[in-house]
Amino acid sequence: KRGGWSINDFEIGKRLGQGKFGRVYLAREAKSQYIVALKVIFKEQLEKYRMHHQLKREMEIQRNLRHPHVLRLYGWFHDAERIFLILEYAHGGELYKELHRIHHFSEKQAATYIASLSHALAYCHEKHVIHRDIKPENLLLDHEGRLKIADFGWSVQSQNKRHTLCGTLDYLAPEMVENKSHDYAVDNWTLGVLCYEFLYGAPPFEADNQADTFRRIMKVDLTFPSTPHVSTDAKVLIMQLLVKDSAKRLSLEKILQHPWIIKNADPNDTILK
Numbered sequence: 001k002r003g004g005w006s007i008n009d010f011e012i013g014k015r016l017g018q019g020k021f022g023r024v025y026l027a028r029e030a031k032s033q034y035i036v037a038l039k040v041i042f043k044e045q046l047e048k049y050r051m052h053h054q055l056k057r058e059m060e061i062q063r064n065l066r067h068p069h070v071l072r073l074y075g076w077f078h079d080a081e082r083i084f085l086i087l088e089y090a091h092g093g094e095l096y097k098e099l100h101r102i103h104h105f106s107e108k109q110a111a112t113y114i115a116s117l118s119h120a121l122a123y124c125h126e127k128h129v130i131h132r133d134i135k136p137e138n139l140l141l142d143h144e145g146r147l148k149i150a151d152f153g154w155s156v157q158s159q160n161k162r163h164t165l166c167g168t169l170d171y172l173a174p175e176m177v178e179n180k181s182h183d184y185a186v187d188n189w190t191l192g193v194l195c196y197e198f199l200y201g202a203p204p205f206e207a208d209n210q211a212d213t214f215r216r217i218m219k220v221d222l223t224f225p226s227t228p229h230v231s232t233d234a235k236v237l238i239m240q241l242l243v244k245d246s247a248k249r250l251s252l253e254k255i256l257q258h259p260w261i262i263k264n265a266d267p268n269d270t271i272l273k
């Protein structure tokens with residue numbers, strides 16, 4: 001399309017999500033009738049949190065990411081006070097709402113999501129993109145229930161200390177909590193946290209307040225409720241990911257070869273590459 005998009009090209013539908021920097025609406029491109037999600041970010045908010053240039057960088061990255069488990073950013077445009085992102089529409093909504101609705105996922109469902117995330121993260125790491133902010137709120141489901149990592153503002157958000165402090169700490173790896181320089185392995189830690197939460201319905205280091213969550217993360221204070229629906233293999237994988245020394249965490253490749261993943265992940269759902 002020459003000359004770029006404008007808000008007049010779209011019919012806006014219901015509001016889908018609300019975040020710190022903006023809102024997401026269901027929208028339809030008028031000529032093609034193509035359904036998208038339109039994320040509206042207020043420039044004033046961006047300036048206030050000095051996020052503008054970081055947003056630009058993240059948008060460039062996200063635009064170049066093409067993977068079945070990464071939500072597409074088709075394009076963007078802006079007007080005087082807002083920036084609009086044209087995003088893939090994920091018909092199934094937010095994964096964490098599904099998790100809270102059924103309390104926990106089966107081992108097959110949990111393993112499928114962990115395999116999908118591992119494939120998506122391996123792809124992102126090839127492109128030198130570290131997610132750093134994976135949590136159930138950033139995971140969406142498409143019309144077939146397949147996982148999509150959303151919210152391109154990944155390093156934008158995790159680099160902003162204020163945001164992390166007011167958000168949940170449950171997913172932060174020890175090196176993030178200690179504010180050390182971190183590398184790709186933070187995502188492997190997060191996969192361990194997510195695998196635990198998918199199976200037990202709550203993250204492993206949950207506590208009544210931030211200080212206790214910090215302490216539990218730093219100590220890797222990991223306990224498994226005794227429940228019949230979680231196999232030993234699942235616990236072994238979680239223990240191989242929730243390792244304080246980031247160099248010792250299981251690699252993404254090794255996760256995909258793990259007996260629990262091989263046994264439980266649905267090969268159709270975890271699209272290769």
Ligand SMILES: CC[C@@H](NC(=O)c1cc2[nH]nc(NC(=O)c3ccc(N4CCN(C)CC4)cc3)c2s1)c1ccccc1
Nearest residue numbers: 016017018019022024037088089090091093137138150151
């Ligand atoms: C991940 C957070 C991020 N979200 C996005 O970028 C988002 C991008 C994007 N694409 N498609 C979405 N779909 C939905 O949000 C959605 C929600 C509920 C749905 N259902 C309700 C229950 N029903 C039974 C089925 C249909 C269906 C789709 C979202 S959210 C964000 C960031 C900043 C501000 C707002 C939102």
